[in-house]
Amino acid sequence: MAAELTSGQDHALTKASSQDELLAKTSKIKKSLHKIWAMEKSLRELGENEKYLAALLAQKVQLIDLKKLISKELRLLRRSKADSRKHGFPMVENASTMINQGEERSLFLMVTFLRGKYTDAIYEVKFKFGGEVDDMGARVARVAKFSGSTHLGARIFDRSQLYVFSEEGWDKPCVNSFGGYIFDTKTRALDQLTPSTVQFKQHGTVVSAYGTLYFLEAETEFVQDSALFFAKYNPDKNDWVQMPSFPFSYKFTTEVTGYVVGYGVILYTLSDLHGNFDVVAYHVGRKNWKQVEIGTCTPFQGRAVVVGETIYALNYFRTDEIIAYSLRRKVVDDGDIAYSLVQQFKLDGLDIADPPLQFDGLMTDYLVHLGNQDFVHVKTGTNEECDEVQHLCITTFQIVQGMIETLHSTVLRVKIDVRNWFMLTLGFTPECGDYEPEEDKSAASMKQPKQEDKTTLDENSLMHEDI
Missing domain, CATH: 2.120.10.80 (Kelch-type beta propeller)
Structure with a gap:
C-alpha cells in the first residue's frame, strides 16, 4: 500500500512538473509574440522592409501554432490530473484545482x-x-x-x-x-x-x-x-x-x-x-x-x-x-x-x-x-x-x-x-x-x-x- 501511495505521489509530481514546464514555455512564447507584434507595427508604419516583415509574419504563425499545441497538452494534463484525483492520488501542494468545472x-x-x-x-x-x-x-x-x-x-x-x-x-x-x-x-x-x-x-x-x-x-x-x-x-x-x-x-x-x-x-x-x-x-x-x-x-x-x-x-x-x-x-x-x-x-x-x-x-x-x-x-x-x-x-x-x-x-x-x-x-x-x-x-x-x-x-x- 505504501509503495502504491509513493507511486501515486511520483505520478502527480511528474504531471505537475510537466505542467509547470509547459506554462513556462507558454509565457516565453507570449513575450516573443508581443515583441513581434510591436516590431510588425513599427515596420508597417515605416512602410519598408517587406522581406523582413514576411519573415516576421511566418515566425508569428509558427509561434501561435506552437502555443495552441501547448494549450492542448495543458488541457490533457489537467484532465489527467482530475482523473488521478478520482483514483485517490494525492493533491500537489499549491496546484490549482477548479471545483465543479463547467458549472x-x-x-x-x-x-x-x-x-x-x-x-x-x-x-x-x-x-x-x-x-x-x-x-x-x-x-x-x-x-x-x-x-x-x-x-x-x-x-x-x-x-x-x-x-x-x-x-x-x-x-x-x-x-x-x-x-x-x-x-x-x-x-x-x-x-x-x-x-x-x-x-x-x-x-x-x-x-x-x-x-x-x-x-x-x-x-x-x-x-x-x-x-x-x-x-x-x-x-x-x-x-x-x-x-x-x-x-x-x-x-x-x-x-x-x-x-x-x-x-x-x-x-x-x-x-x-x-x-x-x-x-x-x-x-x-x-x-x-x-x-x-x-x-x-x-x-x-x-x-x-x-x-x-x-x-x-x-x-x-x-x-x-x-x-x-x-x-x-x-x-x-x-x-x-x-x-x-x-x-x-x-x-x-x-x-x-x-x-x-x-x-x-x-x-x-x-x-x-x-x-x-x-x-x-x-x-x-x-x-x-x-x-x-x-x-x-x-x-x-x-x-x-x-x-x-x-x-x-x-x-x-x-x-x-x-x-x-x-x-x-x-x-x-x-x-x-x-x-x-x-x-x-x-x-x-x-x-x-x-x-x-x-x-x-x-x-x-x-x-x-x-x-
Missing part, C-alpha cells in the same frame, strides 16, 4: 455612475468556469439600482447579504449616521437598512473582515487635524461600535486606495495627490494600529486576495497588472508585532479580450477570487464613439508557479444612458469567500520567512528570460 458561476459587480438619475447599481454576470469550457456563455443583467447619493458596498462572507451604505460627501457635514440597504444575493430582495444610533460622518471605506464590517472615515476639509473615526459593525444588531480611532496624520490629504485582510490584521494602503504612499495595519484582536514598513513597494488598489502566504493585488497605477506581495511579521521585544509589506514580483500572462472600440478613459478594474489559485479579472472603461453602451471585459485565469494562465476572456455589452459612464467599485462571487488566515495559523512565519517564498522568486525569474 455556472455568478459574479456581482457594484458600479458608480458619473451622472444621471441613478448613482449606483449592482450587476450580475453569469458565466461557465473551467479549463475545459469552450464557451463561457457569459451574460450580464442589472439586479439593483440606487439614487440620491453614492454608496459603499461590502459583503460579510458567511452571509448572502450585500450591505449598501449611503455615503454622504464632504459637502453634507450635517448628515451624521449611515443609511442604506441590504441586498440579498440569493433572493434578490432589497431591504432598508436600520439607521445607526452611532453619530459619525459616513464618508470613507468599508471593509469586510473576520465575519463583520469595519468603517474608516475619510479625511476631508471638515475632518482635519484630528483622529479619524473607526468603527466595527454588528450585523446581528444592525449597528456600529466605535473602535480605536485612526491615530496617524499626514501633511497632505490621503485616501485609502486598497486593503487586504489576513494574519489577524486589516492592512490599508493610502496615498495622496503628491505621490506619497503609506501602509498601516489594524490588529483586530489587539485593537491597535501599527505602521507598516514598505520599502520600494508599489501601492495596490481594491481588495487584495490572500492565497496561503501570498497576497495578489492590482497595481494602483496601471490597469491589468497584478502584483504579488508578502506580509512579513516579527515579534518585537515588548511582545508586539512589527509588519513589513514586501513586493515579490509582477505576474505576466493576463490576456484580456479587446472591446470593439478601445477604451479611451476612466478605466477601472477589479480582481475577484474564485477559490484556490483561480481568479476572474474585470475591466471597463469609456469610449466617446460608443456612448450608449459600455463594455465589460471578463477574464478568468489561474496562477501556477508565479505565472498567469489565462483560461477565457470575453467582452459583454452593458446598455447605459447616453454618456452616463460607470466605474467599478466592488466585485465578488457568492460561491467563494476570501481566504482570511488567522494569526495563530501563521505564527511560524513571524519568526522567519518560509523557504518556499525564496523558491517562488527564483521560479518567477524565468519569466523574464528571452527565447
Whole structure:
C-alpha cells in the first residue's frame, strides 16, 4: 500500500512538473509574440522592409501554432490530473484545482455612475468556469439600482447579504449616521437598512473582515487635524461600535486606495495627490494600529486576495497588472508585532479580450477570487464613439508557479444612458469567500520567512528570460 501511495505521489509530481514546464514555455512564447507584434507595427508604419516583415509574419504563425499545441497538452494534463484525483492520488501542494468545472458561476459587480438619475447599481454576470469550457456563455443583467447619493458596498462572507451604505460627501457635514440597504444575493430582495444610533460622518471605506464590517472615515476639509473615526459593525444588531480611532496624520490629504485582510490584521494602503504612499495595519484582536514598513513597494488598489502566504493585488497605477506581495511579521521585544509589506514580483500572462472600440478613459478594474489559485479579472472603461453602451471585459485565469494562465476572456455589452459612464467599485462571487488566515495559523512565519517564498522568486525569474 505504501509503495502504491509513493507511486501515486511520483505520478502527480511528474504531471505537475510537466505542467509547470509547459506554462513556462507558454509565457516565453507570449513575450516573443508581443515583441513581434510591436516590431510588425513599427515596420508597417515605416512602410519598408517587406522581406523582413514576411519573415516576421511566418515566425508569428509558427509561434501561435506552437502555443495552441501547448494549450492542448495543458488541457490533457489537467484532465489527467482530475482523473488521478478520482483514483485517490494525492493533491500537489499549491496546484490549482477548479471545483465543479463547467458549472455556472455568478459574479456581482457594484458600479458608480458619473451622472444621471441613478448613482449606483449592482450587476450580475453569469458565466461557465473551467479549463475545459469552450464557451463561457457569459451574460450580464442589472439586479439593483440606487439614487440620491453614492454608496459603499461590502459583503460579510458567511452571509448572502450585500450591505449598501449611503455615503454622504464632504459637502453634507450635517448628515451624521449611515443609511442604506441590504441586498440579498440569493433572493434578490432589497431591504432598508436600520439607521445607526452611532453619530459619525459616513464618508470613507468599508471593509469586510473576520465575519463583520469595519468603517474608516475619510479625511476631508471638515475632518482635519484630528483622529479619524473607526468603527466595527454588528450585523446581528444592525449597528456600529466605535473602535480605536485612526491615530496617524499626514501633511497632505490621503485616501485609502486598497486593503487586504489576513494574519489577524486589516492592512490599508493610502496615498495622496503628491505621490506619497503609506501602509498601516489594524490588529483586530489587539485593537491597535501599527505602521507598516514598505520599502520600494508599489501601492495596490481594491481588495487584495490572500492565497496561503501570498497576497495578489492590482497595481494602483496601471490597469491589468497584478502584483504579488508578502506580509512579513516579527515579534518585537515588548511582545508586539512589527509588519513589513514586501513586493515579490509582477505576474505576466493576463490576456484580456479587446472591446470593439478601445477604451479611451476612466478605466477601472477589479480582481475577484474564485477559490484556490483561480481568479476572474474585470475591466471597463469609456469610449466617446460608443456612448450608449459600455463594455465589460471578463477574464478568468489561474496562477501556477508565479505565472498567469489565462483560461477565457470575453467582452459583454452593458446598455447605459447616453454618456452616463460607470466605474467599478466592488466585485465578488457568492460561491467563494476570501481566504482570511488567522494569526495563530501563521505564527511560524513571524519568526522567519518560509523557504518556499525564496523558491517562488527564483521560479518567477524565468519569466523574464528571452527565447
